[in-house]
Amino acid sequence: MATSDIEVGKQMEMEEQLDFSDPLRHLRNTDELETEILPSQPVSVQNQDIQLSFTCRVPEDQIQILLKVDASPGCGGLAWPAGEVLAAYLALRGREVLNGKTVVELGSGTGLVGLVAGALGGKTWITDQLPLLEIMKTNVEINNLTPCVAVAELNWGEPIPDSLPRSPDLILAADCVYFEPAFPLLVETLDDLVHNASTEVLFCYKKRRKADKRFFALLRKRFTWEEVQDDPNKSVYSREAISLLRLFKKL
Numbered sequence: 001m002a003t004s005d006i007e008v009g010k011q012m013e014m015e016e017q018l019d020f021s022d023p024l025r026h027l028r029n030t031d032e033l034e035t036e037i038l039p040s041q042p043v044s045v046q047n048q049d050i051q052l053s054f055t056c057r058v059p060e061d062q063i064q065i066l067l068k069v070d071a072s073p074g075c076g077g078l079a080w081p082a083g084e085v086l087a088a089y090l091a092l093r094g095r096e097v098l099n100g101k102t103v104v105e106l107g108s109g110t111g112l113v114g115l116v117a118g119a120l121g122g123k124t125w126i127t128d129q130l131p132l133l134e135i136m137k138t139n140v141e142i143n144n145l146t147p148c149v150a151v152a153e154l155n156w157g158e159p160i161p162d163s164l165p166r167s168p169d170l171i172l173a174a175d176c177v178y179f180e181p182a183f184p185l186l187v188e189t190l191d192d193l194v195h196n197a198s199t200e201v202l203f204c205y206k207k208r209r210k211a212d213k214r215f216f217a218l219l220r221k222r223f224t225w226e227e228v229q230d231d232p233n234k235s236v237y238s239r240e241a242i243s244l245l246r247l248f249k250k251l
């Protein structure tokens with residue numbers, strides 16, 4: 001192993017220990033972020049509202065989202081960096097891409113990504129575990145998105161509820177790789193939701209731990225992937241170890 005590999009390995013180990021003692025620490029290291037696509041994260045959040053704005057290219061427009069954030073139902077109640085990257089990408093692609101499409105988001109947390117998908121015209125289901133459903137419902141209501149964004153409980157690894165579309169046009173997942181016991185469950189749910197090549201899967205991921213590679217080892221059994229290349233913000237979020245991937249099921 002080259003010296004630099006050893007150093008990288010040591011650094012990763014240290015990062016892993018820090019993550020274990022303080023899983024939300026990445027949300028606090030926002031001083032170096034240089035772009036408005038990654039607005040500052042609140043440090044310790046209970047029942048706060050934040051206003052986020054996303055640039056839509058076609059037609060030129062701003063999508064405004066009022067987001068209730070609250071860490072008390074779980075870490076998903078905050079706005080996570082990969083979620084903001086994915087929401088910004090959807091907005092930049094514009095309304096034409098999503099208009100009339102069915103969209104399912106996994107691990108939605110506050111619902112931010114799915115709210116933007118709904119605001120762009122997608123018929124969207126935002127999903128998460130039971131404790132997060134309340135904050136998701138509130139965020140749908142305060143953004144007047146009730147006609148186009150539905151909230152559903154979806155626990156990864158469990159059967160897909162009948163209320164969700166069988167074969168969505170688009171599946172979204174952001175910042176869902178952080179808890180190792182959930183890795184196989186997430187892969188299973190992605191696999192259950194994709195039935196043919198016409199379903200696009202956008203998967204936005206922030207690299208945090210060495211263990212993440214075990215998620216990708218599992219994912220590789222069912223999917224291939226490529227980095228999204230047409231996002232003008234890619235060079236900015238790459239510096240924050242965030243990747244936006246398009247997954248393809250091995251059919």
Ligand SMILES: C[S@@+](CC[C@H](N)C(=O)[O-])C[C@H]1O[C@@H](n2cnc3c(N)ncnc32)[C@H](O)[C@@H]1O
Nearest residue numbers: 076079080083107108109129154155156174175
């Ligand atoms: C880090 S948060 C990301 C939230 C949101 N996607 C964002 O980017 O702001 C991960 C989300 O995955 C959800 N999650 C974790 N394990 C899950 C499971 N087994 N089934 C469903 N959702 C899960 C959590 O509740 C949480 O909301």
